[in-house]
Amino acid sequence: MNEVDPRYIIRPNQIIQKNIAAFTIPIITTQEGEPIGQWQLYQQFPDGSREVSKLDTTLQTPAGTTYYFHPFPSPPAIAKSSGWSAKARKQWLEAGTQNDPTETFNTVHNLITRYIDFNHDQAEGIVNTLTLWIMHTHIYGAWEATPYLHINGPAGSGKSRVFEVLNRLVYRPMNVSNTTPAPLFRQLDEQGGTLLLDEAERMQERTPEVSELRSILLAGYKKDGKAARCEGDNHASREFNVYSPKALACIEGLPHALSTRCIRIMMFRAGKDSQCYKRRIDEQAKHWQQARDKLHTLTLEQGVVWLQLAKRTDVCPNLHGRDYELWQPLLSLASFFESQGVADLHAGVLDFAYYNHEQGKQDKATDIDATLLRIAARMILTQTIAPTAQEIINCARLDEAETFDRITPRKTASILKAYGLTTQKSNGKRIYNNISRKDFQRIQQNYGLDLDLPKQETQQQTITQQDLDLLQVTPNTEYIPALETCPTVPSVLAREAIGHEGYVGY
Template identity: 30%
Template sequence: MTSNPFAALERKRMFEARETLREHPELRAEVDAHLSLPSRAIERPRPAEDGAGLLRDLRSFVQRYVVLSHAQATALALWILHTHVISSFDVTPYLNINSAEKQCGKTRLLEVLKITVANPWMTGRVTAAVLVRKVDAEHPTLLLDESDAAFNGEKEYAEALRGILNTGYLGDGKASLCVGQGAQITFKDFSTFCPKAIAGIGKLPDTVEDRSIPIRLRRAAPGEVVARFRRRNVESEVAPLRERIEKWSSMVVDSLAQARPLLPDCLSDRQQDVVEPLLAIADAAGGEWPKESQAALLEIFGAAQGDESVGVRLLADIRAVLGGDEENPRRERISSADLAEALGKIETSPWGEWSKGKPLTPAKLARLLSRFGITPTVKRIAGSPNQRGYERTDFEDAWTRYLPRIGLQNVTASQANVYGPSSDFSKYHAETDVTAQKCEIANTDGRCDVVTLLTPIRGTEEGKEGTLEGEL
């Protein structure tokens, strides 16, 4: 059989062209492919991984499969990187992924996290002993689904799980288990420290919520469409992203251990602990991320203020009743009966239907306030002697300690970004449609622009009355 002379000529020309492409290895590799020749892997020097670009791509990846706000996706991108550099920190913020109903994307979000976080372990109900031993041995990123079933089930198991989660927030957190048999039985401490994302319907125990970044999901509206999550396709899609995560993490893990980011003073001490690792990562990434991250976290925690404990809500409402502004004159003392009546008139709080549909009574008010060391005393009020009531000064210490410190003045000045090149932040403001507010930074005399949507500690949720009454 005679060979095709045109094919032979073409092959000869390709060999000649190949010799002229020594300075262009990519093109030479294409020629080698046509010639069926083995081609060397092209080793190209890569620039240092762009942390800001990596976070942007991570945020976009998560939003592709789950309906999230911009702020939530920002926090999740930071948290994913946190799982890869957790050795740099002695605190790990939990993710509290919750929703009011089923089919809001909680499990899907855990699946997305599973293919991006470090050493994932996705599980549902698991015995306390298995949980402790696995965390101690492998230090995984725990992705715990259906937490509502765990905490609302067997009381002994729920308490054990809560204890593990409470201690696992700190780098030296430990849980003790019995080991051995018979006369050889003894106790051993196991490490409980690892990143944890906890998904479920409703509330977590207060002590666990206090250690968490709240990610409240809602069911997708008709116009909110996300991509279908096909594991085989997604895993191949995320592979290059994981390589970038690992590369960037290896570059910054040592320096992050020394990082001391500026913390918003309008957050509580525990909230500052929770956000510090994420803000350190944002600072290391540079670009727009220091500002965007602080804004996102403040928005998230501000939206969660409505879920404060009943005691904190009560303190806030009493402060409103006692006044001190143009609309509500300042009052120095008030009788128990008048205070209970005034609280019951606040439509956005539960006091009007506090006890089985009936208003809060002076006796139950005193019981609620007793946890803060506040008790009514007999005094002369409004010319009437021998009335039980309260002085304004009775509440001032509790207000200082428990009510959030929120700056309310608008500002236009911005703090300089000392961690990376300056960037235009106006696009983010336009996308998120939020208002810049002033927020003091701890341990500094400066100010920074942050985005806050902090709401008053008011508002009742459907079905809340029974829960609040149960706290008594």
């Protein structure tokens, strides 16, 4: 038995290695007179030679390296678009055509500006960023992390038009607004692609389904991002690879942990004299196809270059941590296209990265405030015992540990105090007492926040010492809420508190 090195077990949808660049293309053939879907593998090697073959479970390169494909994809749907036209594929294979990187960049850039009006003083930085991100979706496998996009803005600001453009240009688009976890992680695992998730406001919801979707999005930012599931009668555990570029569009904000994985593109309503949205998106469909053909060809022709760009550390001055991860792929691509003739591209995108970073710091503070206010509102308005700052931050950590682990109870109290919510001393603790629904309604109105207030005041129940004895709860024990009871109404808490140690719900 020959042991296989895990480094050579790869997904076939997008292959960028030092000795080969390749990807799968869905085509339609016939079998016994019936149309069937089939995967073909288009390959280009460092010496410039090119091949195409039916996808098999393994691939051996001219250099002698054997790759093993896992998972092996199911046959593509009959209606699945190849993205890369048959004519362009034939020219690439037979004529050995070379793609001009500058021409490819300008083609995508010009399509964006023709159909989208950003009406923003950072418009050029946004257009360049979108152009580079579209290119990145075709080669994201070369990087260890992929930036998400957050398309944010009021109704009528052009978010849907941005998605229409992305849907015609990104690698293997998955345009959805109401998906469930199972088909999403299976398709990402089998075929890869670019997720375009509209109406992403629902990622704020607390339902089990949305929580599962949110976990897929959080994990899929990194190359080793996996979604673990139990399958079959024996409930065997299996991991699904959910790494891929993703764009999320919404009017309201995203959960903070998710927003930190995104480059935010803020949209505003276009002026009355704007012509962009009066143009039909497919008025000249051939222009979209020409752009896709150029993107696919460039992907294969520059395979080794993409690997080199992924290792560059000099393209992101003064950007660190998550900001570095977000911007390094795009800034390294900007450096490449600038070297090919796109003037002043890197400096312009870097300026937009700095702008985005500063805006992100302000948005982060707002998101944290809103989350703590929502939790405080639910706990204060639905629980009998007034909570402390410690109890509020404990609840926040259960849902978004990455965001709230470093926020202390003292900091929590300071944030809530800025909105007029103060504590009172009671039995040696400082609690949030005598705060009413009207106080939270005032905050909503004055600060434009949606605190998801309970629809009506919950009738408070008096908890006696006999109740506590029955539940075997010690009143002075530190409150450590469980996720399913944080926060909820007293009648539910009383049933769920049994079996929990500590001051659960009271």
